Amino acid sequence: MPTNDKAFKELIQSIGKGLVITNPVELISYEIDGALKSGTPEVVVLPRSVQDINHILRWANKHDMPVIAWGAGTGLAGAAVAENGGLVLSLSRMNRLLELDKYGRSVVVEPGMVNQHLADIADTNGLSYPPDPASGRSSTIGGNIAANAGGPHCFKYGVTTNYLTGVEAVLADGQILQLGGRAFDYPEYDFTGIITGSEGTIGIVTKAYLRMTRKPPGVKTLMAAFETDQRAGEAVSALIANGLVPATMEFMDQKLMRIIEEYIEAGLPVHAGAALIIEVDGYIESLSAQMNEIVTILQEHNSIDIRTAQTPDEREKIWYGRKSAAGAMARLAPAYLPLDITVPRSKLAQTIGKINLICTHYELQAAYICHAGDGNLHPLLLIEEPDNSSYMERIHNAGGEIMKISEEFNGTITGEHGVGIEKREYMHLMYNEDEIRAMLEIKGLFDPRNILNPGKVFPKIQGKGEREIGDRDQGLVSQIPDKLQPQKYPRSEEQVREIFQQAAYEKLPLGIRGGGTKSSPIPNVEHILFTNNLGGVNNIAPEDLFVNVGAGTTIDELQNELADHNMWVPIISPWKNSTIGGMVAANFNGPLRMRYGGFRDLVLAMKVILPDGRLLRAGRPVVKNVAGYDLPKLFVGSHGTLGLIHELTLKLAPLPRRRTSLIVPAESLELALKLGTQLVQVCLVASALLLCSGCENLGDAAYHLVYTAEGYPENVSAELSQVRSVLDTHGINRVEQIDSYSGSEIWCKWIRTQTSPNGVKKFHPQLVRFGIPPKSLPGFITNNAGNLTSTPFIADIVNGLVYAAQLPDAGDLPVSALESGGYAVMLFREKQPDSKLDECNYIPDSLAFMRKLKSKWDPENILNPGTFFPSSHRNQD
Numbered sequence: 001m002p003t004n005d006k007a008f009k010e011l012i013q014s015i016g017k018g019l020v021i022t023n024p025v026e027l028i029s030y031e032i033d034g035a036l037k038s039g040t041p042e043v044v045v046l047p048r049s050v051q052d053i054n055h056i057l058r059w060a061n062k063h064d065m066p067v068i069a070w071g072a073g074t075g076l077a078g079a080a081v082a083e084n085g086g087l088v089l090s091l092s093r094m095n096r097l098l099e100l101d102k103y104g105r106s107v108v109v110e111p112g113m114v115n116q117h118l119a120d121i122a123d124t125n126g127l128s129y130p131p132d133p134a135s136g137r138s139s140t141i142g143g144n145i146a147a148n149a150g151g152p153h154c155f156k157y158g159v160t161t162n163y164l165t166g167v168e169a170v171l172a173d174g175q176i177l178q179l180g181g182r183a184f185d186y187p188e189y190d191f192t193g194i195i196t197g198s199e200g201t202i203g204i205v206t207k208a209y210l211r212m213t214r215k216p217p218g219v220k221t222l223m224a225a226f227e228t229d230q231r232a233g234e235a236v237s238a239l240i241a242n243g244l245v246p247a248t249m250e251f252m253d254q255k256l257m258r259i260i261e262e263y264i265e266a267g268l269p270v271h272a273g274a275a276l277i278i279e280v281d282g283y284i285e286s287l288s289a290q291m292n293e294i295v296t297i298l299q300e301h302n303s304i305d306i307r308t309a310q311t312p313d314e315r316e317k318i319w320y321g322r323k324s325a326a327g328a329m330a331r332l333a334p335a336y337l338p339l340d341i342t343v344p345r346s347k348l349a350q351t352i353g354k355i356n357l358i359c360t361h362y363e364l365q366a367a368y369i370c371h372a373g374d375g376n377l378h379p380l381l382l383i384e385e386p387d388n389s390s391y392m393e394r395i396h397n398a399g400g401e402i403m404k405i406s407e408e409f410n411g412t413i414t415g416e417h418g419v420g421i422e423k424r425e426y427m428h429l430m431y432n433e434d435e436i437r438a439m440l441e442i443k444g445l446f447d448p449r450n451i452l453n454p455g456k457v458f459p460k461i462q463g464k465g466e467r468e469i470g471d472r473d474q475g476l477v478s479q480i481p482d483k484l485q486p487q488k489y490p491r492s493e494e495q496v497r498e499i500f501q502q503a504a505y506e507k508l509p510l511g512i513r514g515g516g517t518k519s520s521p522i523p524n525v526e527h528i529l530f531t532n533n534l535g536g537v538n539n540i541a542p543e544d545l546f547v548n549v550g551a552g553t554t555i556d557e558l559q560n561e562l563a564d565h566n567m568w569v570p571i572i573s574p575w576k577n578s579t580i581g582g583m584v585a586a587n588f589n590g591p592l593r594m595r596y597g598g599f600r601d602l603v604l605a606m607k608v609i610l611p612d613g614r615l616l617r618a619g620r621p622v623v624k625n626v627a628g629y630d631l632p633k634l635f636v637g638s639h640g641t642l643g644l645i646h647e648l649t650l651k652l653a654p655l656p657r658r659r660t661s662l663i664v665p666a667e668s669l670e671l672a673l674k675l676g677t678q679l680v681q682v683c684l685v686a687s688a689l690l691l692c693s694g695c696e697n698l699g700d701a702a703y704h705l706v707y708t709a710e711g712y713p714e715n716v717s718a719e720l721s722q723v724r725s726v727l728d729t730h731g732i733n734r735v736e737q738i739d740s741y742s743g744s745e746i747w748c749k750w751i752r753t754q755t756s757p758n759g760v761k762k763f764h765p766q767l768v769r770f771g772i773p774p775k776s777l778p779g780f781i782t783n784n785a786g787n788l789t790s791t792p793f794i795a796d797i798v799n800g801l802v803y804a805a806q807l808p809d810a811g812d813l814p815v816s817a818l819e820s821g822g823y824a825v826m827l828f829r830e831k832q833p834d835s836k837l838d839e840c841n842y843i844p845d846s847l848a849f850m851r852k853l854k855s856k857w858d859p860e861n862i863l864n865p866g867t868f869f870p871s872s873h874r875n876q877d
């Protein structure tokens with residue numbers, strides 16, 4: 001540690017005077033975040049640029065100084081605290097909006113921007129940035145990313161990770177790394193997903209690429225009172241079972257309501273045992289219908305008092321009470337411990353009952369705030385005697401037992417606050433040593449000297465020093481196995497592990513094959529592991545909105561079983577025998593992505609078998625989970641090169657009550673693009689906006705736009721009339737309206753036709769996907785019209801994806817995609833010797849880390865060799 005002035009002078013020289021704080025009085029402001037533990041940093045530095053951060057990290061390395069990122073210090077897990085001293089890197093000076101793409105609904109911001117500031121920018125541009133932590137007025141986007149923050153709107157809209165398409169990050173040694181970017185589905189391991197929620201232990205986020213949504217035109221809010229917690233919980237389950245997706249469902253118990261009421265007189269129903277705040281959004285035309293349906297269900301489920309806000313002031317009043325909870329609690333005792341567990345939502349009432357028993361046992365007071373829609377529960381334990389060590393021991397023991405309940409219900413020890421210091425010793429409740437080690441191995445790749453936020457998130461693994469913790473014991477193969485047969489159909493995880501061990505022992509490349517539908521390339525190797533016998537729908541939980549399936553389950557089988565429950569997983573494949581495991585590994589997202597998210601958003605949990613035989617249980621069947629690294633993200637789109645996905649838990653959605661498409665002919669590409677770009681502004685409940693060239697059965701125009709809207713019927717009608725208004729302004733009235741099929745189905749059919757047309761001999765299917773930042777999509781299509789229009793193509797406009805088939809000559813297309821900040825990948829490559837498209841040339845900035853991870857987990861390079869890494873860089877793969 002640099003205790004001498006010389007080292008600090010060196011730092012001041014490179015960063016600038018006034019930006020380096022060593023004065024002990026000023027350091028006090030950085031001693032503690034929103035949690036209980038504190039620590040004093042040696043120095044606080046306020047960088048203004050990524051170059052500053054590069055200098056600071058190189059300096060920290062030289063002086064062996066831990067570096068702890070600091071956003072606004074509102075974290076509730078001690079994650080930003082310099083518990084053993086070190087350098088606190090405060091990002092408050094890096095708070096600029098770097099780019100606003102109103103058309104493509106995205107922004108690029110620096111990490112110090114405050115969440116509410118971004119929400120305001122979105123709002124004034126007719127957009128919405130949904131992640132809305134209650135700390136939004138002070139917490140920063142960098143802190144939100146590092147903690148994967150969520151808020152009341154996350155039941156319907158998801159958490160921070162669902163809006164982040166890429167980051168720029170500075171690594172521990174000062175390297176500046178670009179992960180992902182403005183486009184979707186980059187062909188690289190999803191390290192963006194890993195850095196999200198990693199609490200500053202992997203890299204310092206210096207730039208965030210974020211997506212937004214269209215701002216819903218209207219919202220309506222009600223408060224419903226119930227006699228007991230149990231009844232409120234049952235009402236939540238009933239709303240979900242009826243296929244309703246309110247924007248928020250917040251729960252307060254009687255104790256909390258009384259505490260708030262004594263504080264601010266918000267008019268809460270304190271006579272009731274519990275209350276729900278329910279908000280719906282969408283087109284104005286749909287709000288009353290949605291509300292009426294909700295009110296009927298609440299009445300049927302014993303609500304004793306329902307108040308619907310009739311004016312913005314009345315709505316404000318309802319929320320005012322809920323948002324004053326923290327202030328109200330703070331009056332009652334010197335401190336309180338806000339816990340943060342998530343359980344499947346149907347278990348909420350039971351969980352509260354159990355927590356009450358724990359509090360009675362330890363003679364403690366608790367009140368509850370709860371994001372009832374997503375099962376995220378915050379028991380607030382009052383700390384009346386913070387200086388009394390035996391009292392504090394009771395608080396910690398109660399906290400520990402409450403976290404154990406979450407594990408008992410297959411939930412998580414932290415839904416949105418993170419692990420930090422406060423919960424690291426409880427990580428063993430959720431993860432075994434192999435799982436924690438796998439996370440530490442990732443940390444080790446990016447930060448081998450353990451400079452970034454050391455000691456946070458992870459418990460110490462016995463007998464290991466922190467620096468060795470990522471090193472796994474060798475020698476997992478216990479005996480010399482039998483010779484590997486060319487075709488293997490394992491039925492269990494045990495059999496998969498045996499096959500992997502055999503393959504590693506014999507150093508045999510092994511292909512993994514799901515449905516064999518080629519949505520993911522399969523290596524040309526002799527030994528193939530088929531996943532067909534790893535199928536089956538294991539557990540459908542409509543009330544908790546998840547389904548658990550074996551990876552070999554086909555999409556048809558899954559959706560058919562779910563339809564009996566009026567549910568589906570909003571994914572689609574051109575081939576009905578595609579397996580769910582194969583689709584996730586290929587990350588082959590259809591147009592539905594814009595309405596429901598991609599695979600990375602829909603996979604909640606998975607069981608994966610690594611090439612060395614380790615079985616990882618990653619994620620949980622809940623939407624909010626920030627305990628440790630988000631491992632499932634790594635396997636989505638990794639094309640089976642990192643491990644075999646054995647089992648998946650996916651998010652369910654109610655089947656849309658109405659789905660309608662408009663097919664709009666356009667005689668010129670220019671007109672089709674013009675209409676397409678205008679219609680982007682309309683999309684709120686759209687599930688496809690496609691520009692099609694060469695789609696059979698759509699009509700005889702050269703181009704067609706396909707617009708599908710789905711969901712609540714009144715929303716669909718309102719949206720389609722907005723679409724028609726746009727078309728009217730161009731004098732277009734020759735529009736076909738159909739309910740029988742959707743844009744996604746048109747996309748599927750087109751891909752099937754392009755890859756396997758009936759009866760065509762000597763056909764070499766070839767399909768390329770271009771991922772383009774949405775704002776650059778019209779330019780990309782216009783500039784490359786000469787090449788593109790020589791073949792059939794589909795542009796998925798909002799998602800920025802262009803699919804082109806049978807391109808005879810790539811021309812400048814891949815280069816043009818790269819220049820826009822996107823990429824090109826060959827989806828199907830049945831050899832065409834002269835095709836320049838064979839080499840699409842997207843080289844991820846993180847390639848070296850992808851390679852290191854691959855060789856760490858698959859040292860013999862047995863799994864799916866040659867299928868994923870860029871071909872010019874394939875010596876490892």
Ligand SMILES: Cc1cc2nc3c(=O)[nH]c(=O)nc-3n(C[C@H](O)[C@H](O)[C@H](O)COP(=O)(O)OP(=O)(O)OC[C@H]3O[C@@H](n4cnc5c(N)ncnc54)[C@H](O)[C@@H]3O)c2cc1C
Binds near residue numbers: 080199
């Ligand atoms: C009253 C109150 C209400 C809250 N409500 C919610 C809520 O509803 N939902 C919710 O999710 N959370 C909530 N929180 C918790 C907290 O606000 C969030 O975790 C928030 O995301 C932290 O942001 P911050 O800028 O304050 O980060 P900090 O607390 O400063 O840091 C949090 C973590 O992020 C790391 N970090 C910060 N910036 C970067 C960066 N640029 N690069 C890498 N790592 C970085 C830090 O090292 C630390 O590990 C609440 C907190 C309070 C006090």
